[in-house]
Amino acid sequence: MPKMTFIEQDGTRREVDAPLGLSVLEIAHKHGVDIEGACEGSLACSTCHVIVDQTWFRKLATPTEDEEDMLDLAFGLTETSRLGCQIVMTEALDGLVVKLPASTRNMMGG
Numbered sequence: 001m002p003k004m005t006f007i008e009q010d011g012t013r014r015e016v017d018a019p020l021g022l023s024v025l026e027i028a029h030k031h032g033v034d035i036e037g038a039c040e041g042s043l044a045c046s047t048c049h050v051i052v053d054q055t056w057f058r059k060l061a062t063p064t065e066d067e068e069d070m071l072d073l074a075f076g077l078t079e080t081s082r083l084g085c086q087i088v089m090t091e092a093l094d095g096l097v098v099k100l101p102a103s104t105r106n107m108m109g110g
């Protein structure tokens with residue numbers, strides 16, 4: 001099974017199983033990683049914002065316009081920001097590394 005790594009706000013790296021076809025958001029939830037994902041992947045929030053590792057960012061499918069629009073609202077947007085619910089695990093993404101944006105916890109109140 002593919003693996004992926006979440007880097008938490010304090011720098012802790014968590015390597016977890018990443019079943020094919022699941023989104024990064026779903027994988028995070030499966031493993032208790034702290035990504036909110038308030039709209040459950042329907043592109044109506046930006047709380048599933050993750051910062052993708054440079055190397056991996058280039059391998060991801062181009063974001064849709066809707067994703068771009070939501071991302072614009074994300075706090076702490078970076079060059080390699082994506083919405084976690086829009087990144088779906090494939091064989092090619094085995095080893096994917098994403099970082100949680102530092103501000104999420106504050107914005108969500110906990």
Ligand code: FES
Pocket residue numbers: 025036037038039040041042043044045046047048070083084085086
């Ligand atoms: S969970 Fe709301 S846009 Fe991803």
